[in-house]
Amino acid sequence: MICAPPEKIFRATRNRPALARERARLARAALADCRLCAHDCGVNRLAGETGLCHAGAEARFFSAQVEVSDELELMPTFSVALSGCDLRCDFCITGKESWNARAGLGFDSFQMAERAKLALQNGARTIMVLGGEPTIHLPSALEFVSLLPASAKLIWKTNAHGRTQARELLDGMFDVWLADFKFGNDACAQRLAKVSDYVRVVQENLLWADTHSELIVRHLLMPGHVECCWRPVAAWLAANLPGVKVNLRAGFWPAWHARRHGEFKNSLSVSENQFAFGLATELGLNLIP
Amino acid sequence: MNRQTNRRRATSSAEKAVCEILILPDGKIFAHNITPTMAAVLAELNPADEAMSRRATRKKTFKNELPN
Structure with missing residues (x-):
């Protein structure tokens, strides 16, 4: 008899709310010398200084709604998008809010948790925290987690550009890491997202996650x-x-400042699409819808 | 656009559900932040799109999609 290898199942810790409360406190203190992301700015956000992401000490959000856009196994999800990001992707689909940490409304963890719990009661399967990039708002994200039921399935949607400090604070807090691997080389990352040392940092985060x-x-x-x-x-x-699990997405949309780059004047061609999915099959990747 | 208008826009997008759609000249339709209701609309536009149909079916099991 041939047995399939057991599927890895991770469940966040049962005392997650209490742990998240403590982690949120540590994360807020860390803002005094902010090194949550790989830019490693070291600014004191509690004193009003801002680093490359331009985020202050208090998170803001620009969207909070039930969505069915994401991976089939995660939806419907109650999706909370925090304003601001540590990358500057010219093709960002939510560029206006993702590049501006002051966009949207002030994030009230308690109110948002109430909305999330109601969404769960009404049939949402998961709760997703995203951005922009949520890593830069770790204190608020963890405060939010501390107010959610321990049994809720939580998704951390990230650009995977965090540092060790952020990962340690996130350990055991989210059931699923939904992480981008956007660029295959540092030159494209630098040109399209103004970020250096991208590939190494993302690979480190993915291996950890x-x-x-x-x-x-x-x-x-x-x-x-x-x-x-x-x-x-x-x-x-x-x-x-x-x-x-790999979600290969073919819906490139020439958004935000995409037209600064000649190759983004057109959408993905049929041949590029076919080649990309063919390569995934050839390499034996576990594609999910 | 003045600052007040900007603020009003930011407030409304954070408080209300938002789904953005782009239709290209060749008829391709792109959408993001798809709500269950919008998935049902998009599935009607192209019934052959199996992935969208599966997203639209989730609407049947989801009530009150705007918990405001």
């Missing part, structure tokens, strides 16, 4: 970037995270 939670990796196919970005990402995933 795979051993500390359930991991789903997302890659958005970009016109003109199948060879330089998708191919190396796919090859690395096949070699280093075999079997990891």
Whole structure:
């Protein structure tokens, strides 16, 4: 008899609310010398200083609603999008709010938790915290988690550009890490998102997330970037995270400042799309819808 | 656009459900932040889109999608 290998199942710790409360306190203190993301700015956000993300000490949000856009196994999800990000992707679909940490409304953890709990009662399967990038708002995100039922399935939607400090604070807090691997090389990351040392940082985060939670990796196919970005990402995933769930997304939308880049004047071609999915199959990636 | 208008827009997008749709000249439709109701509309537009149909079916099991 051939037995399939057991599927890894991660459940956040049963005393998550209490632990999250304590972590939120630590995360807020960390803002005095903010090194939550890999930019490693070291600014005192509690004293009004801002680093590359321009975020202050208090989180804001620009969207909170039930959605069915995400992976089928996660939806419907109550999705909370915090304003601001530590990357500057020119093609960002929510660029106006993601580039501006002051966009939207002040984030009240208690009120948002009430909305999230109501959404769960009404049929939402999961609660997703995203941005922008939620890592830069770790204190508020953890305060929010502390107010949610321990049994709720929580999703951390991230650009995977955090540092060790953020990961330690996040350990055991979210059931699923839904992490982007956007660029297959540092040159594209620098040109399109103004970020250096991108590939190493993301790989480090993905390897960590795979051993500390359930991991789903997302890659958005970009016109003109199948060879330089998708191919190396796919090859690395096949070699280093075999079997990891991968959501290969083909709906590139020339949003925000995408038109600054010649290759983004068109949408993804049919041949690029076919090649990208063919490569995934060839490498044995575990694609999920 | 003045600052007050900007603020009003920001407030409304955070307080209300928002789904954005882009229709290209070749008829391709892109959507993000899809609510269950919008998934049902998009599934009607292209019944052959199996993925959207599966998203739309979730609406049947979800009530009161705007818990405000």
